[in-house]
Amino acid sequence: MRKVAVAGIGFTKVGEPWERNVKELFAEAALGALKDAAHTEVEHLYVANMMGAHLQGQIGMGAMMAEAIGRPGLPAVRIEAGQASGGVAFHEGVKAVASGMSDWVLVGGVEKMSDLLPEAVATALVGAEDQEYTAYTGVTKTGLSAILHRLYSHEYGASPEEIGWFAARSHDNAVGVTHAQYPFKLSIERVMTSPMEADPIRMMECAAVADGAAAVLLGPADKVANGIEVAASTVATDHLSLAARKNPLTLIAVKKAADKAYEIAKTKPKDIDVLEVTDDTTIDGVLSLEDLGFAEKGKGAKMVAQGHTTRTGEIPTNNFGGLKARGNPIGATGLYQIAETVMQLRGEAGANQVPDAKIGMAQSMAGVGSTCSVAILRRV
Amino acid sequence: MRKVAVAGIGFTKVGEPWERNVKELFAEAALGALKDAAHTEVEHLYVANMMGAHLQGQIGMGAMMAEAIGRPGLPAVRIEAGQASGGVAFHEGVKAVASGMSDWVLVGGVEKMSDLLPEAVATALVGAEDQEYTAYTGVTKTGLSAILHRLYSHEYGASPEEIGWFAARSHDNAVGVTHAQYPFKLSIERVMTSPMEADPIRMMECAAVADGAAAVLLGPADKVANGIEVAASTVATDHLSLAARKNPLTLIAVKKAADKAYEIAKTKPKDIDVLEVTDDTTIDGVLSLEDLGFAEKGKGAKMVAQGHTTRTGEIPTNNFGGLKARGNPIGATGLYQIAETVMQLRGEAGANQVPDAKIGMAQSMAGVGSTCSVAILRRV
Numbered sequence A, B: 001m002r003k004v005a006v007a008g009i010g011f012t013k014v015g016e017p018w019e020r021n022v023k024e025l026f027a028e029a030a031l032g033a034l035k036d037a038a039h040t041e042v043e044h045l046y047v048a049n050m051m052g053a054h055l056q057g058q059i060g061m062g063a064m065m066a067e068a069i070g071r072p073g074l075p076a077v078r079i080e081a082g083q084a085s086g087g088v089a090f091h092e093g094v095k096a097v098a099s100g101m102s103d104w105v106l107v108g109g110v111e112k113m114s115d116l117l118p119e120a121v122a123t124a125l126v127g128a129e130d131q132e133y134t135a136y137t138g139v140t141k142t143g144l145s146a147i148l149h150r151l152y153s154h155e156y157g158a159s160p161e162e163i164g165w166f167a168a169r170s171h172d173n174a175v176g177v178t179h180a181q182y183p184f185k186l187s188i189e190r191v192m193t194s195p196m197e198a199d200p201i202r203m204m205e206c207a208a209v210a211d212g213a214a215a216v217l218l219g220p221a222d223k224v225a226n227g228i229e230v231a232a233s234t235v236a237t238d239h240l241s242l243a244a245r246k247n248p249l250t251l252i253a254v255k256k257a258a259d260k261a262y263e264i265a266k267t268k269p270k271d272i273d274v275l276e277v278t279d280d281t282t283i284d285g286v287l288s289l290e291d292l293g294f295a296e297k298g299k300g301a302k303m304v305a306q307g308h309t310t311r312t313g314e315i316p317t318n319n320f321g322g323l324k325a326r327g328n329p330i331g332a333t334g335l336y337q338i339a340e341t342v343m344q345l346r347g348e349a350g351a352n353q354v355p356d357a358k359i360g361m362a363q364s365m366a367g368v369g370s371t372c373s374v375a376i377l378r379r380v
Helices: A022-037 A052-056 A061-068 A085-098 A118-125 A141-156 A160-174 A188-193 A252-265 A282-291 A300-305 A330-346 B022-037 B052-056 B061-068 B085-098 B118-125 B141-156 B160-174 B188-193 B252-265 B282-291 B300-305 B330-346
Strands: A004-011 A044-048 A076-080 A105-112 A196-198 A211-220 A228-237 A274-276 A359-366 A371-379 B004-011 B044-048 B076-080 B105-112 B196-198 B211-220 B228-237 B274-276 B359-366 B371-379
Touching (some): A004 A022, A004 A330, A044 A085, A052 B052, A061 A076, A061 B228, A076 A085, A085 A105, A085 A330, A085 A371, A085 B085, A105 A330, A141 A160, A160 A188, A228 A330, A228 B061, A252 A282, A252 A371, A274 A330, A282 A359, A330 A359, A330 A371, B004 B022, B022 B061, B022 B105, B044 B085, B052 B105, B085 B211, B141 B160, B141 B282, B160 B188, B160 B282, B211 B330, B228 B252, B252 B282, B252 B359, B330 B359
Parallel strands (some): A274 A359, B274 B359
Antiparallel strands (some): A228 A371, B004 B211, B228 B371
């Protein structure tokens, strides 16, 4: 199996560009990745998108995006794994290069959510839950996270404010980030006085709807000058329903994907210099931090509240604002995480740079953990 | 790059089982493939599905189907490439084994279309066309094929009846096939007197809505006893819109995927003993036959009408009824084609057996050729 490296990255500003369609967003990110890599050859295209069918009626985005980037004919496919689509598409792209079937593989993700009614987006977001069992009840994705939030507080005595800190910390890191949806601070007071979204989760604890696209060009490590090596890329799943899980507060898919990634990359949590996790609500971020191995179970919220995930803390996390502040254009999110990790490892993160970051991890999660992808990247 | 083999196949009867959901259908096919292979280990699951979001509101079928087959936790992902989803998922599965990342990979496809209004299905079927350009006009998938049908007759002087023969030939092969949706003969008179669906394409020239699931287990060729070797697996795309293509009567994606597959497998059309092509309308089948290299451009319809694609003809085609008669549960169709090709190469096709079939080809196509996958399988 060949070693794979990230040769280039590209992304759009996350926002609400109502005047642009999925093709334009995707093309900007994908062509950006090629330009960044100073490379033109592409042999295969992976397109990550979660909700195109629900929101634009659009599927078949593989062939569509091949054409949109001016390469009709290119082998192309859409990858969908709920909210983890971007991270899982990265995994499939790594496999394509590792197999030797393709040398140069472009992996891009896109989502366009802003120009639709909130009800339509909520329905789409719960699309990856079982429609005949979970979604049927009318619960939203945030509602499912609210169950975990409540249980977490009950089991571990974490206060709502401690959990809410995850959002404030993410926003701290987004200040001045030109591609971020909300590049400004958000005080913990503001978080805790915002309206209830799904009790006990408040609106300012949730990532917002967003449009955006991100892409990476992958190639064989021995052909990429100054590339960032993919030390590990893994995917795992779990029971869809929280009710089917032995302990809903342990995200088994996150644990499995992380454990395997550590094993493949021969690393441990303490070796990771920069981390991107899925904070589409604060509790999702907290549980991810724990199940990736950065905090003991039940202590993740306190760890964040106490400042251990800041740029100068023990595990700098969501260094450009995460899903909450950089933004969460679903199908693209996992690839923003990869691109941002690459920026850190290249030392190109500007004011957001974590000094001498050598190893980075990105974790992308669907729903409340039904699918999880983990990538470990390394500067060589 | 390792050689890959098909270790097992499984599928449901194609039909209209209103009482069964996508999970039940998928599990029957997937567990069938494991049983057929007499193998229990699976490391990765690929799920092909085109229209789940449109028809069931259901996405995230990777994790869902991992759970449905009793293996929650299994790395899993959904592959979508319009009507070619099944064939493209096979391609991705082959890559996963070839890479050495996984030894045992299960690739299954499912679609459930029958218990919905025809209008909903028509909207979903045109989902892989550009929603802001092509689908926006209100055209259906069959309507796009009708444009090709009309142009083909005009350019090459083929009669409607000559083209219509494709449906009659497919039905001839479905007689007695227990998994076929329509296991009976259909006379050319019946085809040509059926109501117009999209002028000049008649209803009996079109595959019907159908439910079904099919799956294959892939493994490293050197670990599969009596496996069928994957000699080549390729994917190509084309401009989505017919209007953007230089010559709409040449399906460039089909030609590209086929040419590359012949090159990789070191074979020529004359080496292929059994063939499965995409006859979701008669003209799609005719054009596929030509662009795969089995007929000169403009002579495919006559070739079929004259009987050269029958079991004893020069290129036995759609040997269990094809999309028209075996049935076309979209996301599963490409995998039915692979499974049926394997049956032929194993010599297990019973009354449908093409004597001494050694090399087979399966072609799966999205829309009017926006994506095409080609697989060449070989008995070793």
